[in-house]
Amino acid sequence: MKEVATNYVPQNWYLLLSTFLFCVGIMGVLFRRNAIIIMMCIELMLNSVNLLLVAFSAYSGNSDGQVFVFFIMVVAAAEVAVGLALLVSIYRNVASTDINVLNKLKW
C-alpha cells in the first residue's frame, strides 16, 4: 500500500490539495452568508485536515495520524449537532438562516 502511494503521487501533492481545500473552506466561511453553507465550509476545513493527516501518516508509516482522524470525525459530528441545534433555535425565532439577521449585538 505504502509503495503504491509513493510510486505514483508525491507527498507534496497531498499537501497542496489539502491546503487548497482548506483555503476554499476559509473563503466560504468568510464570504458566504447562509449559515448552513458556512457550516459546510467548516466541515470542508476539518476534512482537508483529515486528508492531510492520512497522507502524512501513510507516507511516514506511522499510524498516529490515522487515529487522530477518528478524533476529528467524532468531534466534528458533535460540533455540527450543536451548531444545527443552535441554528434551529435561531430559525424558530427569526425564520431565516441568513447570518445577516444576526446583528443584534454590536459595538
Place this chain on the structure above:
Amino acid sequence: MNTLIYTSILGLLCMVVEIFDFRKILVPMIILGLATIFYINIEDWNHVQFFYNNMLRADNYSVAFSGLAIVISAFVFVLSSDFYKDDSKHISDYLAILVFVLCGALIMFSFWNMAMLFLGIEILSISLYIMAGSKRFDVRSNEAGFKYFLMGSFASGFLLFGIALIYGATRSFHLANIAAYVAAGNISPIFYVGMTMMLVAMLFKVAAVPFHFWSPDVYEGAPALVTTLMSTLVKIAAFGAFYRLFYVCFLDTLGSINLILAIVTAATIILGNLTALSQINFKRLLAYSGISHAGYLLLALISMKGGTANAIFYYSSGYAIATIGAFAVAILVFKAMKNENIDAFNGLGKKNPLLAAALTMSMLSLAGIPPFAGFLGKYYIFSEAIKNGQIALTFIAVLNSIIGVYYYFKVILAMYTKPADETEVSGNVSYYVIISVCLLLSVLLGIFPGVLMHLF
C-alpha cells in the same frame, strides 16, 4: 489523572439526578463533589505522573491551574442555584454542561499530546456553545451562541491544520517528541507554518486583538452566569494551554514569531483599553477589559522564562476573583433593574451600600490599585517583562493600565454620584457569601502574595 475521571463522573451524575428528581440537592452535591475533587487534585502535588499512554501529564503546573479552575467553577456553581431558580426544570442539564466545561479545562491544563489539547479545547468549547445559546427564546442569546460556534469551530480548523503540519514535520503528536525535534535543529519550513497556525488558533481562543471580535458579542448575549464562567475559567484555560504548548514545544523557535507576538500584545492592550472607554453595556465593558487583561497576560507569556508561569498564575487568580466578585454584584443589579447598561448601577451606593462597596473593590482590583491582588499581579508581570528586556511593551502596558482606571471608575462614579431610583436591589445569601469570599481572597492575595507566587 483521577481529577479528570471524578469530574466527568460528577457531570454524568448531574444528568442522572434528573431521573430521580433530586434537583433540590443538586447544587450542594456538586459543591461537595468539587471540594473532594479539589482535595484529590492537591494530592498530586509534587508528583510528576503520566496517564493514558503519556497522553496526559500531571505536574505542579497542571495541578495548580486545575485547582484554580475547580475553585472558580465552585464559585460559579454557588451562584447558579439562585440564577436558575426560575428555570429549575432544566437546571440539571445546565449544571451538567458547566461541569463538562470544567472537564475540558482540566484536560487543557495537563495535556501531553496534541490529541488531548484538541479534545480539551473542543470539550470546553462545545459545552460553551450550548451554554451561550441556552436562553432559547432570546434572539440575542441565540446569536451569541451561534457566533461563538462559528468563530470557535473556525479557530479549531486552524488549530487542526497546524497540528497536522507539525505532525507532518515531526511524525509525532507527543509534546516530548516535538520538543526533541525542535531541540535537534534542522527544522522544516512546514513546522513553522504549523506553529504559526496553532498560534493563530490560540490567539482566537484567548481573544487577542486581531481575533477578538467574537468576545464582546458573545459576552453580551450569553446569560450573565455563563459570561462569568467564560471571562474567568475559559480565559484562564486558554492561557494555561497556550503557555504549556509554547513553553514545552516551541520555546527554541519562539524567536521567529517574537515580532508577531509583540505586535499582537501591543495591539491587544491598546485596542482593548481604548474600546472599553466608549462602552455603555456593563458586560461589554468587562469583555473589553478582559481583552486588555489578555494583553497583559500575553506580555508575561511573550518572554517565556522560568518565572513567567508564576506571574501568569498569580495574575489570572487575581483577575478571576475580582471578575467573579464584579459579576456576582452585576447579576443582582441586572435582575432588579432589567437593564444591563452601566446606568443600571446608578445610585447603587445609596440603595445597597454593601453591594456597591463590593463592586468598587472588585473594580479597583481589576484596575490594578493596591492593596488588591490585581495591583501585585500587574506589578509582577511588568517586572518580569522588564527583566526580559521588553521595555517598550512594558511602557505601553503601564500607560494603558492608567487609561484603564478611567473606565473602571465610570462604574464607581455611576454608583456613588448618580441619583437613585426606587427599585430595590438585593439577593439571597449565596451572592453575599461569594462576594465576601472573593473580596477576602482579593485582599489576602494582595497582602500575602507569597502563597501563590513561588509555586513552580
